[in-house]
Amino acid sequence: MDIMDKCLITTAESSCTESLCPECLQRIPAQRVVQGEKVYMVKQCPEHGEYRTLLWRGNPQWDLWVRPTIPTPPKECFTKVEKGCPFDCGLCEDHYKTTCTALIEVTQRCNLNCRFCFANAGTELDEPSLAVIEGWYKNVLAASGPVNIQLSGGEPTLRNDLPAILEMGRTLGFNFIQLNTNGLRLAEDPGFVGRLKEAGLSSVFLQFDGTEDSIYQAIRGRRLFEVKAKAIENCAQHGIGVVLVPTLIPGINTHNIGGIIKFALENLPAVRGVHFQPVSYFGRIPKEPLDQDRITLPEVIQAIEEQTDGLIKAANLKPHNGRCSFSGNFTRQQDGSLKAIINNSCCAGPERADELARKTRTFVARQWSGAEKLTIESPVNNSWDNLIQQLKTYAFSISGMAFQDVWNLDIDRLKNCCIHVVSPEGKLIPFCAYNLTDKFGHSIYRRER
Amino acid sequence: MNKTANLPPKPVWKCGKCGGELKHGTVKITYLGNDLRVEELKCLNCGLVLITEELALGKMFEVEQSLEDK
Numbered sequence: 001m002d003i004m005d006k007c008l009i010t011t012a013e014s015s016c017t018e019s020l021c022p023e024c025l026q027r028i029p030a031q032r033v034v035q036g037e038k039v040y041m042v043k044q045c046p047e048h049g050e051y052r053t054l055l056w057r058g059n060p061q062w063d064l065w066v067r068p069t070i071p072t073p074p075k076e077c078f079t080k081v082e083k084g085c086p087f088d089c090g091l092c093e094d095h096y097k098t099t100c101t102a103l104i105e106v107t108q109r110c111n112l113n114c115r116f117c118f119a120n121a122g123t124e125l126d127e128p129s130l131a132v133i134e135g136w137y138k139n140v141l142a143a144s145g146p147v148n149i150q151l152s153g154g155e156p157t158l159r160n161d162l163p164a165i166l167e168m169g170r171t172l173g174f175n176f177i178q179l180n181t182n183g184l185r186l187a188e189d190p191g192f193v194g195r196l197k198e199a200g201l202s203s204v205f206l207q208f209d210g211t212e213d214s215i216y217q218a219i220r221g222r223r224l225f226e227v228k229a230k231a232i233e234n235c236a237q238h239g240i241g242v243v244l245v246p247t248l249i250p251g252i253n254t255h256n257i258g259g260i261i262k263f264a265l266e267n268l269p270a271v272r273g274v275h276f277q278p279v280s281y282f283g284r285i286p287k288e289p290l291d292q293d294r295i296t297l298p299e300v301i302q303a304i305e306e307q308t309d310g311l312i313k314a315a316n317l318k319p320h321n322g323r324c325s326f327s328g329n330f331t332r333q334q335d336g337s338l339k340a341i342i343n344n345s346c347c348a349g350p351e352r353a354d355e356l357a358r359k360t361r362t363f364v365a366r367q368w369s370g371a372e373k374l375t376i377e378s379p380v381n382n383s384w385d386n387l388i389q390q391l392k393t394y395a396f397s398i399s400g401m402a403f404q405d406v407w408n409l410d411i412d413r414l415k416n417c418c419i420h421v422v423s424p425e426g427k428l429i430p431f432c433a434y435n436l437t438d439k440f441g442h443s444i445y446r447r448e449r
Numbered sequence: 450m451n452k453t454a455n456l457p458p459k460p461v462w463k464c465g466k467c468g469g470e471l472k473h474g475t476v477k478i479t480y481l482g483n484d485l486r487v488e489e490l491k492c493l494n495c496g497l498v499l500i501t502e503e504l505a506l507g508k509m510f511e512v513e514q515s516l517e518d519k
Contacts, residue, residue, distance in 0.1 A: 320519060329518060342482035343518040356519075363519035382475060382488050384508040391515035 018411040020086070021045035022288070022439045027084060030410070034062060038291075041408050053407040054291045056323070058298045060314065065298070067319045069416060071096035072354040076143045078427045085411050086436070089445065090427040091143065091420065097321075097353040099144035099428065100360040100418035103180075104136055106165055107154040112182055114220050128424070133165055137172050139426040146173040148361050150180050150205060157185035157192070163199035170200035176365035178203040178243075182220075183231030190234045197238040203272070203368040204235050208244035210256040211263045218252050236270030239370040243272055248295050249279045257300070258307025265396065268332055269371035273397030276300050280403040284441035289407060297326060300400050312398060316340040320360070320399070322416055327399035329367070331391055338396070357418050367397050404432040406439065462490055462499060469494025480516050 019030035019041060030043035032055060039056035056062045075098065079090025088094075107127050128136070140147065149169055156162055156179060169177050179196065183206050186193050208228050209215050216224035235242045244264050248254055257276070264271045278295045295303075305314045317328040329341040371393045404413060409432065417430035423445060434445045442448070462471035469492045476489040476498050490499040500509065 327519065341516055341518065359517070360519040363517070366514070382486050384487055384489075384504070384512070387485060387487050388508060388511050388515065391512060395515065 017413075018085075019043045019409045020406055020436075020438075021048050022051060022406040023048040025406070025438050025442075025444065027087075027411070032062075032410070037061075041410065051288065051407065053289075054294050054296065055408055055410075056298060057291075057296045058302060060298055060301065062298075062323075065319050065323060067322055067356075068350040069096065069322070069353045069356060070350050071415075072098060072352055074098055074143050074428070075145065078139070078143065086409075086414055086430070086433040086444065089429040089433050091430075094415065095417075095430070096415045097418045098357045099140070099147045099420045100357045100364070101148045101150050101178075101420070102140045102144065102428065103150045103152045103419065103421040103431065104133065104140075105152050105154065105421065106133065106156045106162070107159050109158045110153065110155040110182075111158060111184055112155070112220050112222070127159065130161065130164060130168065134168055134172075136422045136426050137169055137174070140174075140422060140428070141172065143428050144420075146175060147357075148176045148178065148364055149174045150178045152180040155182055155184070157181050162192075163195045166196060166199035166201055176202050176361070176369065178205050178368065180205040180207075180245075181231075182207045182224075183228050184224075186234055187227045187230035190237070193234045193238050193240070197240055201240055202365070202370070203241040203243060204231075205243050205245050205275070205368075206231060207247070208260065209246050210253040211259045212253075212256060215253045215256060219247065219249065232267055232270055235370075236267075239373065241272040241368050241370040242267075242270055243368050244274045245277060246274070247277050247279055248300060250292060250295050254295055254303060255307075257303045258309075261304065261308050261312065261398065265332065265338075268396055269393045272368050272371065272395070273399065276398075276400035278400070278402050280405040281407060282405055282435050282437050282441075284437075285439050288439070289405075297323065297400060297402050301326060304398065311338055313340070317398065318343050321356075321401075321418060322413060323402075323410075324404075324413055324417070325399065325401040327397060330396045330398070332394040332396060333390075341395075353416070353418075360418065367395055403435070406436055409436065464492035464495060464497050466497045467492065467495045471499055478512075480513050481518075483516050485512070 014031050014033045017030050018027055021028055024047060026045060028043050028045050030041050033040045033042050037058050039062045041053045041055050044050045073093045074091040074095060077091055077093045079088050079092045081088050081092050081094050166177055177200060179201055181204060209219050211225060213223040213225050216222060232242050244260060246260055261274055264274045278300060281289045301314045301317050304312050317326045320327045330338040331341060333339055414430055414432055417432060419431040420428040421431055421434040423429050429445050437443045464471060471490040472493055473488055474491050475486050476491055478485050478487055
């Protein structure tokens with residue numbers, strides 16, 4: 001029996017979707033197959049054979065981890081549906097979800113050379129001009145409105161005109177602009193941090209792989225822990241919120257999940273949260289990644305509870321964008337304990353995708369921006385003023401997002417993506433489609449160098 | 450000299466439900482399943498709590514927004 005026949009039947013143990021062949025990028029049927037506590041994607045290319053990739057391992061269980069969404073197409077589509085997902089991205093009218101965050105890559109240059117990276121190396125000559133970036137901002141406004149923006153790269157702080165890029169975005173009406181950075185320049189150049197704040201920077205999405213230098217040595221080729229701490233200190237001085245973003249790689253930093261959260265809490269309110277990203281595999285991969293090369297979302301969730309000695313409970317982390325992500329919110333009490341903020345707004349029934357995207361944008365902009373300065377010192381312990389301060393300044397978020405690669409790509413998940421990269425042509429491409437490569441490193445959307 | 454002598458006396462709130470006197474005390478508030486405690490004027494007799502329009506549209510609204518999730 002071939003895989004097409006199997007896909008006519010959906011049982012509790014399996015369900016069907018589509019994926020791509022890692023070798024030829026042809027769209028092929030795929031099954032999600034439940035085997036005990038593991039879930040695999042099984043797919044077969046008529047030309048290149050069968051692929052079997054781990055999607056899920058352990059609790060919370062796969063079938064309980066859902067957030068049903070009613071699709072809502074983009075306001076304006078820049079591409080037509082012709083070849084089918086993921087070959088018509090722009091967005092097309094078959095895309096389920098409007099934008100939560102639009103990523104703008106302002107450079108492809110970088111001052112690190114990492115093992116696991118989506119970005120290509122580049123030169124200054126390739127950089128988009130301010131006029132081009134203005135056009136991109138305007139396309140985002142047309143397709144999705146004044147959504148959250150993340151300035152990314154390469155390493156965006158290598159551009160000296162970054163404050164002008166920020167200012168332009170704020171002037172055009174984007175209220176939350178975040179910087180995705182390795183933090184090197186933020187640590188070395190406090191004056192530059194000040195200029196970014198003046199230009200309207202709300203938040204820094206700081207690459208932060210752990211609290212041990214051996215981790216940075218393994219992933220980034222340099223000892224960087226002190227640099228990260230200095231970058232956080234400089235952001236704190238200017239009231240810029242910092243989100244720690246560890247790329248989790250089995251055997252390298254997955255033991256340090258609790259340590260990262262502990263460090264984040266010690267640096268609250270400058271640090272607003274931790275956002276975990278399990279490693280995914282892009283670029284030239286000579287050998288198919290094995291089960292042991294992956295850490296799935298439930299494993300991250302379990303590790304958070306175990307490594308924080310129960311300070312954060314798995315039950316406090318809820319699905320956000322289906323099986324792509326989780327999140328939980330807390331407030332630190334005066335005695336140092338964490339109180340979970342109960343999330344009743346999720347998981348009760350199907351939600352409209354545009355409403356979910358709106359809620360996400362509002363939450364992210366509030367939680368990940370710099371904490372408000374403590375201006376009111378009320379003598380009454382449980383006054384409204386103190387309560388507001390507690391909920392705003394000492395709010396702390398834990399979240400995670402699993403990116404898809406060509407091995408585990410699920411077209412249903414891709415259609416539900418709300419993180420969109422602005423391509424050089426000004427189209428909006430779902431993040432995982434933009435960064436996707438075949439096993440030889442060939443990309444569908446990203447320009448090759 | 451007592452500096453507060455010339456200030457008007459604080460208005461005394463009476464409960465609209467039972468006529469009891471209102472005094473500051475701890476009140477439990479619930480929003481989206483989250484229980485919080487806050488100091489507010491409440492009736493000593495029947496427990497009715499005074500929420501002014503200014504509070505509802507101001508600080509109380511701010512607390513609500515802070516509890517709203519994605």
